[in-house]
Amino acid sequence: MGSVAAESGKIDPMHQFLVEPLFGRHMAIGGYDISFTNSALWMVLTLAALWMFMLGGMKRELVPGRWQAAVESFTGFITNMMHANIGPKGRAFTPYVFSLFMFILIANLMGMLPVGIVPGLHAFTVTSHLTVTGVLAVLSFSIVLIVGFAKHKLHFFSLFVPHGTPVVMIPLIFLVELLSFLVRPFSLGLRLFVAMTAGHILLKVLAGFVVNGLNAGAGIAAIVSVPSFILMIGITLLELLVCAIQAYVFALLTSLYLNDAINLH
Secondary structure (H helix, E strand, O other): OOOOOEEOOEEOOOHHHOOOEHHHOOOEEOOEEOOOEHHHHHHHHHHHHHHHHHHHHOOOOOOOOHHHHHHHHHHHHHHHHHHHHOOHHHHHHHHHHHHHHHHHHHHHHHOOOOHHHOOOOOOOOHHHOHHHHHHHHHHHHHHHHHHHHHHHHHHHHHHHOOOOOOHHHHHHHHHHHHHHHHHHHHHHHHHHHHHHHHHHHHHHHHHHHHHHHHHHOHHHHHHHHHHHHHHHHHHHHHHHHHHHHHHHHHHHHHHHHHHHHHHOO
């Protein structure tokens, strides 16, 4: 969770999502702000953690250790997902979907790190910003379009006309299917953004109850702070599960969209 932003005894649950330049220093070139922000820092840390995870697990030892087994379990999981959803042709896109899944998973988990116990530090969940999840969604959607048109040319538009559609219904069904298709990147990015943002806001609100209850005295602490703290533990465990589920859902939907582009189902 992010650090506590308190004013007049109140805790701002939205402060944790504020994008700020590191050390409070802005840098601008040609009127454009190019400051290295806390969001950029945590994306770099996420990529570094992913690189270290893969580097430590790619030793290819005959008897794999725990680290190598962990990496192989993740790669095998994504490989099986791609084969089940797309078929043999999905192997070409496994590296991309794997990278997408691992980046989202690690970013989600790193946002849960309790670094806020160190004064002046707080974790930043990059997937709680629509700009980040939106870019990932648009990237996946762009790959789907490129693959679809490269493989099928104009026949790709047949995706929007289900088999067996009556001729008189084709224009209406085409528009409905096309609109549904175009909404995909928005729903893909919005789902991850909402899930991560809502969870962190709830945790910060409960943290406010705990802190303010303790400041109010032992009696209020027993009534408010203790139950809130217990609830925080349960929601934190749930959020850890949500971190994994949201990464899985993003990767799963991406594989399903790729399946539509490749096999025109």
